[in-house]
Amino acid sequence: MMRRLAAAAATLIVALTGCASTAAAPGLDEVIDERSRTATDQWLRVAAEADAYLRREWPDAVHPTLAFDRWVAPERYASEVLQCMSLATGRTVGSVVRNNLVLAPRPAKEPTWALPVAHVRCTVQLSPWSDSAAFGGPVEHAWVTHQVTVALPACVRRWGGELVIDDLEAAIDASIYPTTGGLSSAPAGALAAEPLQSVWRVAELRNVDDATAQQIRATCPDPGRALSQLEPPAIRP
Numbered sequence: 133m134m135r136r137l138a139a140a141a142a143t144l145i146v147a148l149t150g151c152a153s154t155a156a157a158p159g160l161d162e163v164i165d166e167r168s169r170t171a172t173d174q175w176l177r178v179a180a181e182a183d184a185y186l187r188r189e190w191p192d193a194v195h196p197t198l199a200f201d202r203w204v205a206p207e208r209y210a211s212e213v214l215q216c217m218s219l220a221t222g223r224t225v226g227s228v229v230r231n232n233l234v235l236a237p238r239p240a241k242e243p244t245w246a247l248p249v250a251h252v253r254c255t256v257q258l259s260p261w262s263d264s265a266a267f268g269g270p271v272e273h274a275w276v277t278h279q280v281t282v283a284l285p286a287c288v289r290r291w292g293g294e295l296v297i298d299d300l301e302a303a304i305d306a307s308i309y310p311t312t313g314g315l316s317s318a319p320a321g322a323l324a325a326e327p328l329q330s331v332w333r334v335a336e337l338r339n340v341d342d343a344t345a346q347q348i349r350a351t352c353p354d355p356g357r358a359l360s361q362l363e364p365p366a367i368r369p
Contacts, residue, residue, distance in 0.1 A: 157278030158271045160358065166271040167365040175200055175259065175367050182256045186249055193245035196253060200367040203261040207231065216254035221246050261364050268308050272359075276307045279355035280331055287352035293340040306333040307356035330356040 179198045186195055204212045210228045217225045225247060226235040238247060280303050288295040297303045310329035331354050337345045 157282070158275045160275065160362075163272045163275050163359070164362060164365070166269045167267065167362070168368060170269055171365040172367050172369060175256075176369060179256050179369075182252050186252055190245035190249060193243070193249050195249070198253060198256050200259070200369065201257040202259075203364045204258050206260045206262075209258065209260040212258050213251070213254045216258060217247070217250040220250035220253060225250070259367075267359075272308060273304060276304050276355045276359075279353060279358075280304060280307065280335075283353050284331065284335075284355070288337065288348055291340060291344055291348050291352075293344065293348055294338040296336045296338055297334065298336075299334060302334045303331050307331045307354075308359060310360060329360040330354050332356075 179200075183195070183198055186193065210231050210233050214226060214228055214233055221242065223239065223242075224236065226233055228234070235247070238244070277300075280297065280300065285295045307329070332349055333356075337348060340348065
């Protein structure tokens with residue numbers, strides 16, 4: 133109930149005046165740092181679980197230190213893992229069929245632990261990139277809130293328009309989460325010609341003609357567009 137009242141109050145401010153609290157808001161650099169810290173914490177948990185699993189299942193194996201290498205596009209993940217495993221074992225370990233790894237028979241002289249250790253090591257070393265990984269922390273939420281309630285309305289007013297947001301939380305979700313609906317439902321038809329990650333999925337413009345509205349959408353600071361253009365977060369163990 134309290135969250136709904138706060139959102140309604142903020143929405144009213146945006147719709148009528150475009151003003152909001154003048155308290156210092158975090159910058160985009162702070163959002164990037166928060167994403168990196170969150171992604172690093174997530175990776176460290178995965179690496180610790182993987183290391184414990186390897187040592188429990190194959191105590192006699194050679195256990196290399198698990199380290200993060202890079203993010204990989206999901207459609208290339210299987211082939212990249214295959215290459216990594218082949219390098220780790222010194223042989224071609226299989227092939228990729230329909231984006232699935234199909235393993236070749238194990239050579240008789242190869243230790244039984246060599247392939248599973250290489251597989252776990254490579255799946256930790258290479259991570260498939262997900263657009264929603266490590267997003268939506270409190271710093272990012274505060275940055276988007278400031279953009280939606282202060283920066284964007286101010287820009288719209290310079291064009292003589294009025295920004296109307298019926299649901300502030302939906303606007304924040306639409307800016308942070310690159311999905312067709314975010315965490316809140318967008319109005320029917322709102323996604324037809326809009327990017328998947330954009331405040332304009334739920335925001336409306338008034339008192340401007342179509343040509344001016346297009347200019348506003350193209351030039352005013354859309355927090356969703358800014359966030360979608362960020363590089364994947366750095367893993368800093």
